[in-house]
Amino acid sequence: MGRGRGRSGALRLVMGLLIGLALVGGARAADQREFIHETQQSTTVAQQLTLIWWIPVEFWDLSLANNPSVPPQAIEEVRKVFGDYQVFGVLRATTGLQGLSNVATRADLVGNARLEIDGKVIAPLDGDKVPPGVQAMLGAMRPMLSGMLGQLGQSMELVVYPATVDGQRINDPRKPGAFQYGLYDQTFKWRLPLASLMPKKIDPKTKEEFPGNYDYNPYTGGRLSAK
DSSP states (O other), X not given: OHHHHHHHHHHHHHHHHHHTOXXXXXXXXXXXXXXXXXXXXXXXXXXEEEEEEEEOTHHHHHHHXXXXXXXXXXXXXXXXXXXXXXXXXXXXXXXXXXXXXXXXXXXXXXXXXXXXXXXXXXXXXXXXXXXXXXXXXXXXXHHHHHHHHTHHHHHOEXXXXXXXXXXXXXXXXXXXXEEEEEETTEEEEEEESOGXXXXXXXXXXXXXXXXXXXXXXXXXOOBOEEO
């Protein structure tokens, strides 16, 4: 009983902090912006916007780890809640001078979405299969999405997928790999690992700095070293 109350209290604390979460200044903010840039993809064709945002559990690390108001046990609780799941924010709408219109419904988005990893299609979880803790955290994300992305965040639907298959994590953002996400007539591809989660690399000869997922200097062909 006491343990259960502690877990719920940690979640409530994090959810309350998420409601007012804003990007902090300094290097950590740059890390988070780079991470969001790498995990979001979009295209606009004839004023029709299609947007995908992949939200693995590492998002919570970047959002909460350097916030002194969040105790370590609360961060660990969030990781436990999301450890077996990954979230995709999806949006399809028409853009115009007045903002977004003809925003696709959740049912239509899910029916026209396709997550594919190593040639295998990964199905989203039905609503009744999403654990209560994940549902609560997604509900807490709504104000944060609105604050970060405005009308885009308000209109985005959050769809939950498994993050593990047969006990193994799939599309790990820190390991080499690739996956794609199709929505209607658009397909978005990711190559892993994500540079924002890796230390920068440097060319020992030229002293040039490159993203962490580079192995060679693209200009000279020289092998890079971890910074």
